[in-house]
Amino acid sequence: MGYDPKDPLKDRITDIGPKDYKEFLPSVIKENYGKWLYHEILEPGVLMHVSETGAKVYTVRVGGCRLMSVTHIREICEISDKHCDGYLRFTTRNNVEFMVDDEAKLKPLMDDLEGREFAGGSKKFPRGGTGAGLTNIVHTQGWIHCHTPAIDASGVVKAVMDELYDDFQDMRFPAQVRISLACCLNMCGAVHCSDIAILGIHRMPPMLDHEHLDNMCEIPLAIAACPTGAIKPATVNGKKSVAVKNEKCMFCGNCYTMCPSMPLADEEGSGVALLVGGKISNRISQPKFSKVVVPFIPNEPPRWPSTVEAIKKILYAYVDDAKKYERLGDWAERIGWERFFEKTELPFTGHLIDDYRFAYTTWRQSTQFKF
Amino acid sequence: MGYDPKDPLKDRITDIGPKDYKEFLPSVIKENYGKWLYHEILEPGVLMHVSETGAKVYTVRVGGCRLMSVTHIREICEISDKHCDGYLRFTTRNNVEFMVDDEAKLKPLMDDLEGREFAGGSKKFPRGGTGAGLTNIVHTQGWIHCHTPAIDASGVVKAVMDELYDDFQDMRFPAQVRISLACCLNMCGAVHCSDIAILGIHRMPPMLDHEHLDNMCEIPLAIAACPTGAIKPATVNGKKSVAVKNEKCMFCGNCYTMCPSMPLADEEGSGVALLVGGKISNRISQPKFSKVVVPFIPNEPPRWPSTVEAIKKILYAYVDDAKKYERLGDWAERIGWERFFEKTELPFTGHLIDDYRFAYTTWRQSTQFKF
Amino acid sequence: MTKRKTPMLDELEKGKWPSFISDMKQEAEAREKTSVDLQTPKECVDDLLGLLELTYVDKVVHWKHGGIVGVFGYGGGVIGRYCDRPDEFPGVRDFHTMRVNQPSSKFYSTEYLRQICELWERRGSGLTNMHGSTGDIILLGTTTPQLEEVFWELTDNLDQDLGGSGSNLRTPSCCIGKARCEFACYDTQAICTDFTMEYQDELHRPAFPYKFKFKFDGCPNGCVASIARSDMSIIGTWRDDIRIDQEAVKAYVGGELKPNGGAHSGRDWGAFDIQKEVVDLCPTGCMGWDGSKLNIDNKECTRCMHCINVMPRALRIGEDTGASILFGAKAPILEGAQMSTLTVPFMKIEEPYEELKDLVEKVWDYWSEEGKNRERLGELMQREGFQKFLEVCELDADPRMIQEPRSNPYIFWKEEDVEGGWDRDIKAFRKKHQK
Amino acid sequence: MTKRKTPMLDELEKGKWPSFISDMKQEAEAREKTSVDLQTPKECVDDLLGLLELTYVDKVVHWKHGGIVGVFGYGGGVIGRYCDRPDEFPGVRDFHTMRVNQPSSKFYSTEYLRQICELWERRGSGLTNMHGSTGDIILLGTTTPQLEEVFWELTDNLDQDLGGSGSNLRTPSCCIGKARCEFACYDTQAICTDFTMEYQDELHRPAFPYKFKFKFDGCPNGCVASIARSDMSIIGTWRDDIRIDQEAVKAYVGGELKPNGGAHSGRDWGAFDIQKEVVDLCPTGCMGWDGSKLNIDNKECTRCMHCINVMPRALRIGEDTGASILFGAKAPILEGAQMSTLTVPFMKIEEPYEELKDLVEKVWDYWSEEGKNRERLGELMQREGFQKFLEVCELDADPRMIQEPRSNPYIFWKEEDVEGGWDRDIKAFRKKHQK
Numbered sequence A, B: 001m002g003y004d005p006k007d008p009l010k011d012r013i014t015d016i017g018p019k020d021y022k023e024f025l026p027s028v029i030k031e032n033y034g035k036w037l038y039h040e041i042l043e044p045g046v047l048m049h050v051s052e053t054g055a056k057v058y059t060v061r062v063g064g065c066r067l068m069s070v071t072h073i074r075e076i077c078e079i080s081d082k083h084c085d086g087y088l089r090f091t092t093r094n095n096v097e098f099m100v101d102d103e104a105k106l107k108p109l110m111d112d113l114e115g116r117e118f119a120g121g122s123k124k125f126p127r128g129g130t131g132a133g134l135t136n137i138v139h140t141q142g143w144i145h146c147h148t149p150a151i152d153a154s155g156v157v158k159a160v161m162d163e164l165y166d167d168f169q170d171m172r173f174p175a176q177v178r179i180s181l182a183c184c185l186n187m188c189g190a191v192h193c194s195d196i197a198i199l200g201i202h203r204m205p206p207m208l209d210h211e212h213l214d215n216m217c218e219i220p221l222a223i224a225a226c227p228t229g230a231i232k233p234a235t236v237n238g239k240k241s242v243a244v245k246n247e248k249c250m251f252c253g254n255c256y257t258m259c260p261s262m263p264l265a266d267e268e269g270s271g272v273a274l275l276v277g278g279k280i281s282n283r284i285s286q287p288k289f290s291k292v293v294v295p296f297i298p299n300e301p302p303r304w305p306s307t308v309e310a311i312k313k314i315l316y317a318y319v320d321d322a323k324k325y326e327r328l329g330d331w332a333e334r335i336g337w338e339r340f341f342e343k344t345e346l347p348f349t350g351h352l353i354d355d356y357r358f359a360y361t362t363w364r365q366s367t368q369f370k371f
Numbered sequence C, D: 001m002t003k004r005k006t007p008m009l010d011e012l013e014k015g016k017w018p019s020f021i022s023d024m025k026q027e028a029e030a031r032e033k034t035s036v037d038l039q040t041p042k043e044c045v046d047d048l049l050g051l052l053e054l055t056y057v058d059k060v061v062h063w064k065h066g067g068i069v070g071v072f073g074y075g076g077g078v079i080g081r082y083c084d085r086p087d088e089f090p091g092v093r094d095f096h097t098m099r100v101n102q103p104s105s106k107f108y109s110t111e112y113l114r115q116i117c118e119l120w121e122r123r124g125s126g127l128t129n130m131h132g133s134t135g136d137i138i139l140l141g142t143t144t145p146q147l148e149e150v151f152w153e154l155t156d157n158l159d160q161d162l163g164g165s166g167s168n169l170r171t172p173s174c175c176i177g178k179a180r181c182e183f184a185c186y187d188t189q190a191i192c193t194d195f196t197m198e199y200q201d202e203l204h205r206p207a208f209p210y211k212f213k214f215k216f217d218g219c220p221n222g223c224v225a226s227i228a229r230s231d232m233s234i235i236g237t238w239r240d241d242i243r244i245d246q247e248a249v250k251a252y253v254g255g256e257l258k259p260n261g262g263a264h265s266g267r268d269w270g271a272f273d274i275q276k277e278v279v280d281l282c283p284t285g286c287m288g289w290d291g292s293k294l295n296i297d298n299k300e301c302t303r304c305m306h307c308i309n310v311m312p313r314a315l316r317i318g319e320d321t322g323a324s325i326l327f328g329a330k331a332p333i334l335e336g337a338q339m340s341t342l343t344v345p346f347m348k349i350e351e352p353y354e355e356l357k358d359l360v361e362k363v364w365d366y367w368s369e370e371g372k373n374r375e376r377l378g379e380l381m382q383r384e385g386f387q388k389f390l391e392v393c394e395l396d397a398d399p400r401m402i403q404e405p406r407s408n409p410y411i412f413w414k415e416e417d418v419e420g421g422w423d424r425d426i427k428a429f430r431k432k433h434q435k
């Protein structure tokens, strides 16, 4: 029994797919599948869904790091076994949801969750993330695992969420606010359509490891990878390699994806850009892209104070000024981007003016503007 | 005295520019220059402007062909001398404006204008073109003078204006409607930002006059002229010439502009496209481009009935359905383009879907649509 | 009667709208009868009608491609044109147009117009366009030898120059402005004439990569369509408050004054509703009406003109007026049509217009240097980016110049943006990061 | 206690938000103490913390580029990763992640989760991501020899397969849908599982030009963000009328029911105003409220969900439900980010989903044929045009697919569009038109 390296194909099972979700549904969910009539948010982090059968399911949503140890998962399981018949779920934004089928079970569950803290003092299971407030920050690997990040992921998220903690547990915003983080332009996540996106960017052209480049990379693939045609073949110290026309580089990192001998990351060069005003939902306005409003903030581990500060400025300018139901991007468009920069006190620089493919469509062809 | 071909530089005067506009201002205009307080449209084609000095100027605007004989201009002069102290002006849309400084002079002027007809029976000086109605069609040379037209200009305009004549003399539209015509994609005029644009288009790739091409054209210029790179050098019957990859041709005619041996115009190939919904003014909404809604209508001289019909469909669907102050494009956007095609009964075809540079920005990235 | 039968064209004599065919026929007849010593073919209008009739049958134009003709020392102002059936229509064998620079906003004295008529009857076809799309008086069709003659008479006798064509500055044009419009934020006619005079050389002698057009609109209503049709659009605006006469507002509400100067009087739209028709349509939502007082939060106003257009007797443009300057409009060839892009949100427009001329010249220098052959300014702006254009104009980036910030993160950082520059040492890197 | 000092990381133990550092430390400690027969370095979490601390100092990541590892017969599911300082941090010398295909909408039994924990403690780092951005359970870090071991145990013992990576179909994912949401227009969980099973081969064996993602949103609220993150986005909608309970509407107006299910209860926004908050915000203006009855002109409704979101007890989605199908979303590399474009306005979504699978396969065939290496579907759509894409899908053009018609007239007509085709005879032409 078990894998046998000498006979790797023994008992080999493939293409069986994921577990059947039906096995994992709590009974109140299974019984009322497709029968839900309406919901109510009883308090931050607590949802009640009511079925046409009269049944109700109470959900307690708690935030958390998606980077989780098995020890932590086991703790989650323990809680679930105690209160929720051994079922739970994760949301699309990495929150954990505990569900009970009776209001009476709610209080004990919530008390239990509330009490738990990590050794360092942080909460294990902050309740919140519902309604017109802040929910968890969707993010990527960062320095924990990826090879192309310009910034860390989990650390930045922790620093931001600590500062915005109260708003995770409140519902005082005009509308929901989705913050996302991606550690490089590959943007693993929907950060291009987030209310606030934290994006790792590089600002140095690839460094060329001429000595090993020809060994490590398919030079033609590296050349073809560059969207701006900045890379040309070259011979350096008698070795085949490439040359990069630095002025044509826009630091997308695509060459590095194809060729390990062209790293971009740098202490001074890499850092944070902030994008805002994107959304996914079709509610009232159509989905839209986030726009770059802070082109660069240096990497400041361990707590990225300038990044946190800039996010707070943006977020609270929005919260103070927007109308009910108005998403951040809708607000910016209503007041005009000139006002956005005024109200958020962010400097506007030429970097924010588009010069890529659709640039023209973002310039202003009108005399309508505000002084 | 006079030009001497033997001594062309004798008495030669250059760079003197246009006549000074001040010489041409009627005295009520000169005296109240910059002092106007407000205006009123007394009836279609009749404006009253009131100055802070108390002075008033009454303007009678009449439509006309911008293609005018000197005989006709002399008639205009005669009218002006009789009623307007010998001054008049032309508008930016080729209407003629007669101005008087006293209400009493208005009626005789209007009566005089009204009575005049061409031998064929058409009006010489239809009064109108003001306010929320139809004004003159701005247009180009067409078959009268240019070398690249796909359609005639003056003839199409005449056919359309005959049908819409009453609306030139009325102000019953939700907002002003600007119709323009350009006889080829060069678009000599603001037809790309018109409520309704009549555009001459070709649909056949250039015909190649291989025998003369090398003599008549700079082949490299012709090749460089093609925005899609459809033209390549070629040798045909031993002569240097070009070859065109027809599938890559979008019939822009730019090659013909550079090379007379590549004509596009054709009896079947050339005809009319209609674009709608553009505007220039910054009023309420920003200026916007017209959109192609009828990709092709055959040339139907002398009166282009299908073109006229399609324009009427569009125009009256708008007039019947739009809100007060709503320009045609604003209406289409409010009801949605799916409704526009329904209400105007125009077929929607793949030709209307953009596939040029900014195509993506015109596709629908939303689930918001109307059934 | 015309020489040939023109059954198709005759159809265009029907209907009420003025018939250009009828007019051409009357001119053909006049030429037949005239005692004037015509210097061009007597039958040219007749032949033009014949050629046009043939074109109506063939549905393909009968003019040849271009033709390089002109007047000595000028690189523009004449469009050469030859007929492709000179055998049948010798009167229009050569049939060039001349572009005559119109006076600002196209006011005329009859005296002047008669001089033009006299000249063009004798030395041209007697047909014109009043006016061409750029704004010129178009003298439609004459023979090659007459070009210099006409030019001589225009300049020597009429004190009148040609307009532009070719890779030149094109004839500038403007809206009626202060001459008869209460909305004019600066003197469009004065500056249009001034610029035309200042840049005579650029207008007549091709030195640009391609054509270049100025157009002057007195306010955001845009009556000369500058935002769509000029490489440089000067559009009036103001930066203080809209002036309100509250009594007049009430008069509009009470129905004593007609909204929009009576522009909608052809239909019964019901009683004027200031809330629905003005306050609710204001694109910025910066207006309020409490039943007796109209309030405008001018700081939020984008000067779209709507409220002023609707109530010209109650609302007036501000007093601190000037213009927004936009660049880059053009027709579709090659890269698609463009409208002008807001570049200078506000500039005072006062004689001698030095600031604006400085800007023009910076832009021309740049375009002349960097523009490819037949590349319009707007295309160059797209090719090299708006940031580059701002550098050229020596302007700081401002959110007013854009509709929205970029959504892609593809910023072209420069070496000087990065502390310590771009030089890196792979050896030092490999010390920290093994291969 | 961790092996090394991590002063910078320790800063991230402060503050209230759950600290991943604290959690990692607790795991490092647990590994230290455990009696489990660990198959991976005991100190791997400790070393990971050390490496991360070093990265916090250097501000440049310490992982090497890629690393081609995987399980036999599969082309995806494993992301290879090697540390660039194995000397100092041998515990994370090789530290590959495994992507485990999550169950639809991520419900779990604790029994199952414990099995995963047990496996990953023993054969991996004991660290996970619950979940990755695509939706997988990410098992974060194990050594090369353990990959096959983990795979064997997953499949043989846990009845659980890997998810996607590489130029594969990626792990599909969906919103919670009918399991707990009243807005679900189709069964997102069921179809997500069905598609995942149907396309196991595509998921595990790279045969595409690049990655391909399905995401299933039950309604236009888009809780799984499919429109931004999937090459094919299936978004629930309906085509009949919104169901209205007028009594409940009144209850909202009367303040008995909390608007938007109480989503705004953290601030005092004043009494609910149905006119301002619902009717006036409806993007199509298709609603009316006369003080006692809410009226919806459903024909004009674009199903944006706003009114339903605000009054879930009074308004319900229609009964004739299905989905809109959109294609082409992706992150910025290379041509800039894209959202999906509406391609099939409405399709019924019912088992066995044949119509949809047909469509998927047409699209894949096309993309496999025409897509360049590393060209996402969305980029191909842009490169070859949406008309081409419609041909591929065998769909007729429909204005619902576009935001607005093209504004440029650059139509690529085909020869068959033109009566008589494109063949022309220059000799015949020259007979009518002399050179």
Ligand code: SRM
Pocket (backbone or CB within 6 Å): A039, A041, A047, A090, A091, A092, A093, A094, A095, A129, A130, A131, A132, A135, A136, A138, A175, A176, A178, A190, A193, A194, A195, A278, A279, A280, A281, A282, A283, A327, D105, D174, D175, D176, D177, D180, D181, D182, D183, D221, D222, D223, D224, D225, D260, D263, D309, D310
């Ligand atoms: C649990 C979850 C689905 C899942 O499968 O896991 C979910 C659940 C609900 N969503 Fe959502 N949404 C969830 C992610 C999303 C996302 C995706 C994302 O953020 O990445 C979106 C799109 C975000 C965007 O537009 O950028 C999303 C946009 C909405 C909206 C539209 C809100 C808007 O103002 O645009 C609604 C409607 C509402 O809130 O009234 C909604 C409504 C709901 C409702 C009320 C649906 C229902 O009746 O049960 C659920 C509770 C809402 C709440 O938390 O206040 N859900 N919802 C996801 C919870 C994420 C989390 O942990 O925070």
Ligand code: SRM
Pocket (backbone or CB within 6 Å): B038, B039, B041, B047, B090, B091, B092, B093, B094, B095, B129, B130, B131, B132, B135, B136, B138, B175, B176, B178, B190, B193, B194, B195, B278, B279, B280, B281, B282, B283, B327, C105, C174, C175, C176, C177, C180, C181, C182, C183, C221, C222, C223, C224, C225, C260, C263, C309, C310
């Ligand atoms: C005479 C002329 C200027 C000139 O220098 O010749 C002119 C004159 C006036 N325009 Fe204009 N406009 C003139 C071409 C334009 C153009 C250009 C064009 O059509 O090519 C536009 C932009 C059109 C567009 O947006 O596509 C134009 C957009 C306006 C507007 C904005 C209307 C709108 O609803 O968007 C106004 C304001 C209004 O009508 O209340 C306006 C207002 C006016 C006023 C009321 C200004 C005034 O107080 O005197 C003038 C009389 C309006 C009328 O005719 O009802 N004028 N006006 C032009 C007459 C053209 C003609 O013969 O029909």
Ligand code: SRM
Pocket (backbone or CB within 6 Å): B139, B140, B141, B145, B146, B147, B148, B186, B187, B188, B189, B190, B257, C066, C079, C081, C097, C099, C129, C131, C132, C133, C134, C135, C136, C137, C138, C163, C164, C171, C211, C213, C228, C229, C230, C329, C330, C331, C332, C333, C334, C376
């Ligand atoms: C006469 C006139 C049309 C008219 O009937 O009114 C005209 C006629 C021609 N235009 Fe134009 N353009 C005329 C105003 C315009 C305008 C409107 C304007 O200036 O406001 C435009 C659009 C604005 C712009 O500049 O983009 C215009 C955009 C073009 C283009 C496209 C340029 C582009 O960059 O997209 C061409 C093609 C070219 O330059 O090769 C062109 C080329 C031509 C040529 C020279 C044909 C050619 O390919 O060489 C035409 C000569 C016709 C003839 O035989 O007389 N014409 N042309 C207009 C000039 C009269 C005048 O001086 O008042």
Ligand code: SRM
Pocket (backbone or CB within 6 Å): A139, A140, A141, A145, A146, A147, A148, A186, A187, A188, A189, A190, A257, D079, D081, D097, D099, D129, D131, D132, D133, D134, D135, D136, D137, D138, D163, D164, D171, D211, D213, D228, D229, D230, D329, D330, D331, D332, D333, D334, D376
């Ligand atoms: C693990 C994960 C991030 C995370 O921490 O959650 C991830 C990690 C990587 N992604 Fe991703 N992507 C992940 C979800 C996404 C998403 C989001 C989604 O699927 O909803 C996107 C945006 C949507 C999309 O597909 O466009 C995404 C867009 C990319 C791209 C850009 C692709 C593009 O066409 O623009 C790359 C670059 C590439 O493919 O070369 C990339 C490449 C990568 C690589 C493989 C790095 C590389 O250059 O080879 C990363 C490996 C990290 C590591 O060491 O573990 N990843 N990647 C996500 C997968 C987890 C999972 O299976 O659940």
Ligand code: SF4
Pocket (backbone or CB within 6 Å): A140, A141, A142, A146, A147, A148, A149, A150, A182, A183, A184, A185, A186, A187, A188
């Ligand atoms: S966003 Fe970039 S750095 Fe971050 S996980 Fe994805 S590929 Fe790696």
Ligand code: SF4
Pocket (backbone or CB within 6 Å): A205, A206, A225, A226, A227, A228, A229, A230, A231, A244, A248, A249, A250, A251, A252, A253, A254, A255, A256
């Ligand atoms: S980072 Fe991007 S733009 Fe720069 S060289 Fe590499 S592939 Fe080209």
Ligand code: SF4
Pocket (backbone or CB within 6 Å): B140, B141, B142, B146, B147, B148, B149, B150, B182, B183, B184, B185, B186, B187, B188
């Ligand atoms: S639009 Fe084309 S055909 Fe018409 S006048 Fe201009 S260049 Fe000539």
Ligand code: SF4
Pocket (backbone or CB within 6 Å): B205, B206, B225, B226, B227, B228, B229, B230, B231, B244, B248, B249, B250, B251, B252, B253, B254, B255, B256
């Ligand atoms: S018509 Fe335009 S697209 Fe066609 S070959 Fe000529 S230049 Fe190229």
Ligand code: SF4
Pocket (backbone or CB within 6 Å): C175, C176, C177, C178, C181, C182, C183, C184, C185, C217, C218, C219, C220, C221, C222, C223, C224, C236
């Ligand atoms: S643009 Fe403005 S100033 Fe000029 S005529 Fe039109 S309304 Fe008057």
Ligand code: SF4
Pocket (backbone or CB within 6 Å): B284, C281, C282, C283, C284, C285, C286, C287, C296, C300, C301, C302, C303, C304, C305, C306, C307, C308
């Ligand atoms: S000018 Fe336009 S934006 Fe300004 S107050 Fe009037 S309507 Fe509003």
Ligand code: SF4
Pocket (backbone or CB within 6 Å): D175, D176, D177, D178, D181, D182, D183, D184, D185, D217, D218, D219, D220, D221, D222, D223, D224, D236
């Ligand atoms: S997308 Fe719609 S159906 Fe799915 S969970 Fe969100 S609100 Fe419910």
Ligand code: SF4
Pocket (backbone or CB within 6 Å): A284, D281, D282, D283, D284, D285, D286, D287, D296, D300, D301, D302, D303, D304, D305, D306, D307, D308
């Ligand atoms: S779903 Fe949206 S569009 Fe439809 S009625 Fe409700 S608010 Fe209006």
